[in-house]
Structures are given as C-alpha cells and as structure tokens.
Amino acid sequence: MAGGDEVKEVRNQQxxxxxxxxxxxxxxxxxxxxxxxIKLRVPDDDDCSTAGVLVKNLYLSCDPYMRSRMTxxxxxxxxxxxxxxxxxxxxxxxxxxxxxxNPKFKQGDLVWGMTGWEEYSxxxxxxxxxxxxxxxxPLSYYTGILGMPGMTAYAGFYEVCSPKKGETVYVSAASGAxxxxxxxxxxxxxxxxxxxxxxxxxxDLLKKKFGFDGAxxxxxxxxxxxxxxxxFPEGIDIYFENVGGKMLDAVLPNMRVHGRIAVCGMIxxxxxxxxxxxxxxxxxxxxxxxxxxxLVFNYYHLYGKFLEMVLPAIKEGKITYVEDVVEGLExxxxxxxxxxxxxxxxxxxxxxxxx
Amino acid sequence: MAGGDEVKEVRNQQxxxxxxxxxxxxxxxxxxxxxxxIKLRVPDDDDCSTAGVLVKNLYLSCDPYMRSRMTxxxxxxxxxxxxxxxxxxxxxxxxxxxxxxNPKFKQGDLVWGMTGWEEYSxxxxxxxxxxxxxxxxPLSYYTGILGMPGMTAYAGFYEVCSPKKGETVYVSAASGAxxxxxxxxxxxxxxxxxxxxxxxxxxDLLKKKFGFDGAxxxxxxxxxxxxxxxxFPEGIDIYFENVGGKMLDAVLPNMRVHGRIAVCGMIxxxxxxxxxxxxxxxxxxxxxxxxxxxLVFNYYHLYGKFLEMVLPAIKEGKITYVEDVVEGLExxxxxxxxxxxxxxxxxxxxxxxxx
Numbered sequence: 001m002a003g004g005d006e007v008k009e010v011r012n013q014q015x016x017x018x019x020x021x022x023x024x025x026x027x028x029x030x031x032x033x034x035x036x037x038i039k040l041r042v043p044d045d046d047d048c049s050t051a052g053v054l055v056k057n058l059y060l061s062c063d064p065y066m067r068s069r070m071t072x073x074x075x076x077x078x079x080x081x082x083x084x085x086x087x088x089x090x091x092x093x094x095x096x097x098x099x100x101x102n103p104k105f106k107q108g109d110l111v112w113g114m115t116g117w118e119e120y121s122x123x124x125x126x127x128x129x130x131x132x133x134x135x136x137x138p139l140s141y142y143t144g145i146l147g148m149p150g151m152t153a154y155a156g157f158y159e160v161c162s163p164k165k166g167e168t169v170y171v172s173a174a175s176g177a178x179x180x181x182x183x184x185x186x187x188x189x190x191x192x193x194x195x196x197x198x199x200x201x202x203x204d205l206l207k208k209k210f211g212f213d214g215a216x217x218x219x220x221x222x223x224x225x226x227x228x229x230x231x232f233p234e235g236i237d238i239y240f241e242n243v244g245g246k247m248l249d250a251v252l253p254n255m256r257v258h259g260r261i262a263v264c265g266m267i268x269x270x271x272x273x274x275x276x277x278x279x280x281x282x283x284x285x286x287x288x289x290x291x292x293x294x295l296v297f298n299y300y301h302l303y304g305k306f307l308e309m310v311l312p313a314i315k316e317g318k319i320t321y322v323e324d325v326v327e328g329l330e331x332x333x334x335x336x337x338x339x340x341x342x343x344x345x346x347x348x349x350x351x352x353x354x355x
Numbered sequence: 356m357a358g359g360d361e362v363k364e365v366r367n368q369q370x371x372x373x374x375x376x377x378x379x380x381x382x383x384x385x386x387x388x389x390x391x392x393i394k395l396r397v398p399d400d401d402d403c404s405t406a407g408v409l410v411k412n413l414y415l416s417c418d419p420y421m422r423s424r425m426t427x428x429x430x431x432x433x434x435x436x437x438x439x440x441x442x443x444x445x446x447x448x449x450x451x452x453x454x455x456x457n458p459k460f461k462q463g464d465l466v467w468g469m470t471g472w473e474e475y476s477x478x479x480x481x482x483x484x485x486x487x488x489x490x491x492x493p494l495s496y497y498t499g500i501l502g503m504p505g506m507t508a509y510a511g512f513y514e515v516c517s518p519k520k521g522e523t524v525y526v527s528a529a530s531g532a533x534x535x536x537x538x539x540x541x542x543x544x545x546x547x548x549x550x551x552x553x554x555x556x557x558x559d560l561l562k563k564k565f566g567f568d569g570a571x572x573x574x575x576x577x578x579x580x581x582x583x584x585x586x587f588p589e590g591i592d593i594y595f596e597n598v599g600g601k602m603l604d605a606v607l608p609n610m611r612v613h614g615r616i617a618v619c620g621m622i623x624x625x626x627x628x629x630x631x632x633x634x635x636x637x638x639x640x641x642x643x644x645x646x647x648x649x650l651v652f653n654y655y656h657l658y659g660k661f662l663e664m665v666l667p668a669i670k671e672g673k674i675t676y677v678e679d680v681v682e683g684l685e686x687x688x689x690x691x692x693x694x695x696x697x698x699x700x701x702x703x704x705x706x707x708x709x710x
Contacts, residue, residue, distance in 0.1 A: 078641055244636065263639050277632010281599065284618050284648030286433055291646045293639030 012038035015117035015332050017083040020072035024271045025340065029070060030089060030333040038120045042101045047124045051102045055095035055111065055121050058355060060329075061143035062336040062348035063177070064242075066091055067270040079295055089117040089332075094132070094142045096355060102126050110135065112142035117332055119352060130303065134311055138323075144177050144347035145310065145321040148296055152264060153181035154306045155299035160262040160292050161238045165190035168232055170251065173242035174215065175202040175322070177347035178264060182240045183212045184319050191238070194231040196247070198342040205345070209320060224250035235259070241291075243268040245276040252280035252289075261291040271340055322346030367393035369473035370687050372438040375427035379626045380695065384425060385444060385688040393475045397456045402479045406457045410450035410466065410476050413710060415684075416498035417691040417703035418532070419597075421446055422625040434650055444472035444687075449487070449497045451710060457481050465490065467497035472687055474707060485658065489666055493678075499532050499702035500665065500676040503651055507619060508536035509661045510654035515617040515647050516593045520545035523587055525606065528597035529570065530557040530677070532702035533619060537595045538567045539674050546593070549586040551602070553697040560700070564675060579605035590614070596646075598623040600631040607635035607644075616646040626695055677701030 014033045021029050042052045069083045083089055093115040097105050104126065105111065113129035115121045123129065132142055144150060156178070157163060169186040171179045174195025183206065186193035194214040195206045206215035214231045221227040228236070228250055235256035241248060244266025255261070269275040284291060313319040324344040326335045332350045339348055369388045376384050397407045424438045438444055448470040452460050459481065460466065468484035470476045478484065487497055499505060511533070512518060524541040526534045529550025538561065541548035549569040550561045561570035569586045576582040583591070583605055590611035596603060599621025610616070624630040639646060668674040679699040681690045687705045694703055 248636070263636070265640060266637050269637060275634045275637060277634050278636055279630045279632050281603070281618070281633055281646075282621050282624060282630060282648075284646065285620060285650065286648070288648050288650050288653065290648075291636075291639065293641070293643050293645075295640065295643050298643065 007039045007041045009037050009039045010120070012036045012119045013329050014088045014119075015329055016088055017070070017085050019085045020082065021070050023273065025067065025070050025337055027333040027337050030336070032330050032333075036118075038122075040098060040120065042099050043122060048122060049101055051126055052100075052122055052124045053097050053102055053105050053111075053126060053129070054099040055097055055115060055123060056355075057093050057095045057115055057117075057119060057121060057352045059094040059140045059143050060115070060117055060332060060350040060352055061092040061147065061149075062332070062339055062344070062350065063091065063148065064265050064267045064270065064339055066336060067267075067340060079297070088121075089336075090114060091117065092143055092148050093352075094139050094147075095121065095123075105129070105131070110139065112147050117329065117350075119329070134307070137311070137314060140323055140325060140349050140351070141314075141321065143349050144323060145181060145314070145319070146307070149177035149347060150181060150310060151299060151303060151306055152296040153178045153185060154310070155296055155302065156240060156262040156264050156294055157182050157185045157238075159299060159302070160294050161240070161260045163189045163191055163238055167191050167237035168235065168256070169193040169238045169240065170228070170232065170236045171195040171212075171240045171242070172218075172247050173197065173267060174212065175205050175210075175346060176242065176344075179240070179242055180205075180210050180322060180346065181319070183210050186238075187211050187213075188313070188318065196227075199345075202342075202345060205322060209322065218247065225253065228254045238262070240264060241266070245269050245278070249276075249278050249280050252278070252283040255283060255287045255289045257287050257289075259287055259289040261289065263291060263293040267340065323349050325349045325351050327351045362394045362396045364392050364394045365475070367391045367474050368684050369443045369471070370684055371443055372425070372440050374440045375437065376425050378628065380422065380425050380692055382688040382692050385691070387685050387688075391473070393477075395453060395475070397454050398477065403477060404456050406481055407455075407477055407479045408452050408457050408460050408466075408481060408484070409454040410452055410470060410478060411710075412448050412450045412470055412472075412474060412476060412707045414449040414495045414498050415470070415472055415687060415705040415707055416447040416502065416504075417687070417694055417699070417705065418446065418503065419620050419622045419625065419694055421691060422622075422695065434652070443476075444691075445469060446472065447498055447503050448707075449494050449502075450476065450478075460484070460486070465494065467502050472684065472705075474684070489662070492666070492669060495678055495680065495704050495706070496669075496676065498704050499678060500536060500669070500674070501662070504532035504702060505536060505665060506654060506658060506661055507651040508533045508540060509665070510651055510657065511595060511617040511619050511649055512537050512540045512593075514654060514657070515649050516595070516615045518544045518546055518593055522546050522592035523590065523611070524548040524593045524595065525583070525587065525591045526550040526567075526595045526597070527573075527602050528552065528622060529567065530560050530565075530701060531597065531699070534595070534597055535560075535565050535677060535701065536674070538565050541593075542566050542568075543668070543673065551582075554700075557697075557700060560677060564677065573602065580608065583609045593617070595619060596621070600624050600633070604631075604633050604635050607633070607638040610638060610642045610644045612642050612644075614642055614644040616644065618646060618648040622695065678704050680704045680706055682706045 465487040
C-alpha cells in the first residue's frame, strides 16, 4: 500500500440510509452526505490488507430487491441483509480499481458487483466482484443487461422455465431491467411473447423496440383476466412474474397445462404492509403447473456462458437494451424511489462519474 | 352377448346428483333411487358392443376432488367434468366383471377404476380400469392405498418432491387417504415427518399407528406459524399440501431454501365461494422454493413400479392403512359430505356388496 504520509485525502460524497422504514419509501429516507472524505488507499487493517480493493464508482444500479433492505430485519432473515442506518446504501455498480491489496485485481481494472453509494469505496467482499473484460459496449450495461438483471432474466427464463419453441410467454413489468430481456430471449427462442407495463410509452417500447408480439397497459385494463384472454386465447405456457398480487391472481386461471411460473419478484407488493392475497392457487393443480422462486446468486456460475450468448447478440443488434440514466449521487435517492412508482423507463442507472 | 330374452333384469339402486351446487354441499344434493332396474347384459349398441363391460360394484371411493364435480362448469373447464344432474354420481370403485364385450376383460375379473354409484354399471371408458391381480389384501384397498390415493401419494411425494434422507416433511390432512401414506413413505425414505389433522383421535393415529415423528391438531393451534416453528425449528424441506388457505400461508415462511411444495389439493377451500387469499408467496423467492400442482392421471404409467414397492411393504407390515368403511349405497351421500367436515377417520370407503 502507499505510505501513510503521501496519501491523498479527497471528498467522498455518500448516500446514507436515514432509518428503517415500514411503509412507502421516500427520498427523505436517504440523504446525501457531502462532508465525508476518504484517504485514497486500501487501509492496512486485517480485513483489507490481503483482500481489499479501493474503487472509484462509475455507475450505480437501482434494483427493486433493494426495497427489502430498507426494512429492519434480523441478519439472515432474508437473502439480503438490511441496510445499516447511517451507513451508505450498498448495491450493484460498475467501478474502477484505484488500488488493490487483492492479487485478483490490479489498478485500472474495471469491475462490477456490490459496492457503496458513494464516490469511492473500499470493498472487502471481493468474491462478489466480476472483472469486466469487454469494454466495447457501454460500461453502464454491467449494471443491467450484462450484470445482475441480465443474469436474472437468463436464469429465470432459460433455467427455471425451460422454454420450447412455439410456447406462449407472458412478462409483467416487461419494460424493466429484467423484463425487456426476457421478452427478447423469448423471441430468440421462437416463442410468442406478450408484456405488460404501466404507461403508453412503455407499451410502445415493448412493441416497437423489443419486438414483443403484443403489449398492454395494465393500468388501463379494468379486467386483467379479460386482457390476458385477449392476448392468450389458448393460455400461457410461461409466466415471468415480476409484480405479484392481482396480476398473479389473473394469470393463474390462464395458465396452460404444465405451465411454468418463474417468480423473480413481486414489486407491486413491496410497499404494502401486508401483501395482497392470491386466491387462484388451486389452478396450479388443475393445470399441473409449477411456480418457482429463484435468486440470481445461485446462477452466477453460468455467467461466462451467458456472456457468450448475449455479447454477440448485442453487437449484432439482435438484442437491444434501454436504460434510464440519471446523473450524480444526489439524484440516486429519487431514482431508487421512482422504481416503485414505475417512473423509470428501462433499467434505472445512476451515473456517478465518467471515470 | 347373452341373447335378449334370457337376460335377467334386477334392481339397480343408484345415488343420483340432484342439481349443481355453489356453496356447501349437503346430503340432500344427492338422492337414492331405489326403483331403477338394469338388464344384466352388455348392451348391443355401438359404444358397448366392442368395448363395454358390465360390472357389479363392490366398493366405492369418496374422494375430495369429487367436490369440484358437484359445481356446474363447462365441459373441459377443469380436469374432471361436472356430474350430470339426474345421473348417478361417478367415481373410483372396485368392481367385478359380470360380462365383457371387451377382449381385455373377462367374466369374473376384479377391476378398479371409474364406475358409477349404483349396484351395477355398464362401463365403456375401460381405459381407466385396472385389472386386480393381487387379492391377498383387502379388496377395498384398491379404492385407497392400492388405488388412486396410493398412486397420488407416491407420485406427489417421490416424483414431485424428490425427497432426500434426513429432510423434513410436513403433511396436512395427514390421516386422510393420501396423507397417511405420504407420512409412511417419508419415514421409509429416512425423513423427519410431522402431520396435522383435525381431531385428537386422528393425531393419535398419526403418532401411534403411522409412525409420524410429530403431529398436531390444527384446530387447537391459535397460531399455525408458531406450531410449525415448534415442530420445524430449522424449517420444512417438503410440504405435501392437501388443505390450502391459512395453512399454506403459515407454511410458506417456514420453508427451507430449495424447499418443495407438492400441491395435491386444497380441501379447506372447496366449499368457499371465493378461496382465501394467500399472502406469503414472496417466500417462494426468498427460499428459492418450488410449488407444483400435480394430477395422478399423468403418473399411472408408474403403477406397476408402485405396486412392486407397496405390496411387499403392506405384507411385511412396514406400511399400514386405515379405512373408514360405511355400508350400503344409502350411506354414500353422508360419507362423501363428511369428507369436507373431516368426519372420516382414514380413507372413506362405501361397501356396496361383498361380491
């Protein structure tokens, strides 16, 4: 590490969690700390001296799963621990290594993985970091199509749902970071795919940009069951579940025999004190259908295979990706909160620094 | 076929469906017709002359899935069609072939499969009939442990849940036709198994007769979640779902990572106008758990393999089976209705004739 006295100390703006919340999250549940500083070196303590890296954060990712981290729970009670009040928000991001005490990384490496909502971070849990080898795509893609959401779409669609050519696929929250990819994977697999979203703009994206066979605005459908029957007169083979609640209840009776539901998330439920009740589960029996929850963490061993498929598809224009990028850490709280109101159009990214 | 003029005509008491129902079924939704007669021959019409068999019904089976047949629905709307008002109830049973126009069956054969709630039946859908080869067990067993419920337990536990030694298994409606077998299969597989039922007598059966490691009366547990935590402090690997509703909601947060829920039925919901809402489905994601509905019809190709396993186990006393047998067709409506109030202790059978 660099010697103590030559170390530069710089401003390190941070977005901190204010306190735990139980209801609808608001921007004010986080706050910007502009007075923090950091010494630009890997600290010499036990945690860092053999494994730590100092990174400069370039892009940060806003993802729905982060909502559950804003609620106080016992450690280990969920698959991700709660944020620490008074500490920086943590999440996926793209960063550049400034200094490394870890033999796996060296100065100048670009990485994606778990980092902090701040300008610079010391990362000790380096197992979660992936080195970025392909830089002829936008770096921000590593928060989305080439990062966790991309792997989520890939694992959920291909591994959990085992699609077959000609099958019918329905995707909710279809213009989001994950949904837009599931729809495009479905088309590449020779499936018929319909998506739903919450604005006309998003519905247009689904049809015109992502090539969905059909799309609808769920807010304009007083009868979700009727909407699904319109697009799937013969039923749904695969449902990629992103929203939960009433949508799931409408989907269940429309499933086909041996249908599969990959449960990726239930964003419509995260801000409710008690999740809505789902009444139509008996249709799992009637249709001999399977409903399976999954977490991307268990599929990262497929990341290499995933890149082999998706990188050429991006370069050949067979897959496209829409991002909603805001600039500056100060914009991050509103961007995260906006996810739960569907304000983002495409993958929500925060640009912290252009290197 | 026998010549027309020598044919004996005999009484053929029948239990008929009165009309379709939408609420709680009652005995009076069925009625006994004592004035019907039948000519003891396979009719000479197109349907019967090449495939039909005339049988004498010996045992009839009361099964929860029959509830859904009492509601009027369009043909094909569920996996079983509705009963026809004014026609005999149909269901699984054990019968003896009196005459056969079907080369696969001959006079004197014992069979189990779909038959009518009457003394004699003409069966044309003979694909659903299994010939009984092993008669050194009670014949009534072919309505239960050696029939559809036995195959249901086998398919649901082994095929859907893929149990591993040392896993924890929870069975609801555990003393019923299917549950009592699932529990015993779990013990034979080296699992820890707990069952729930609705009376002290049934709970005693589970522990003393079927060898469950634990059992509780769900009616005496004000907090189902606490009850499950008491028996499964480390969570549930496999839930064999027979009841649905509140029980399912209590189970979901108690599932372990990569848990499996085989959805066999949801008997607590069948008499409700709208099924209860299930709120905790997000735990499928948190636990990466799978919930799968299944129907026994797709597993009958395993019936030979199943008999090879279960017949020796019965004879060696490794598996036991409790039946609740009522005598006479006139007792059948009350027996069927009793299922939904949990009045049966073990598999509900109606003895029509001792041959």
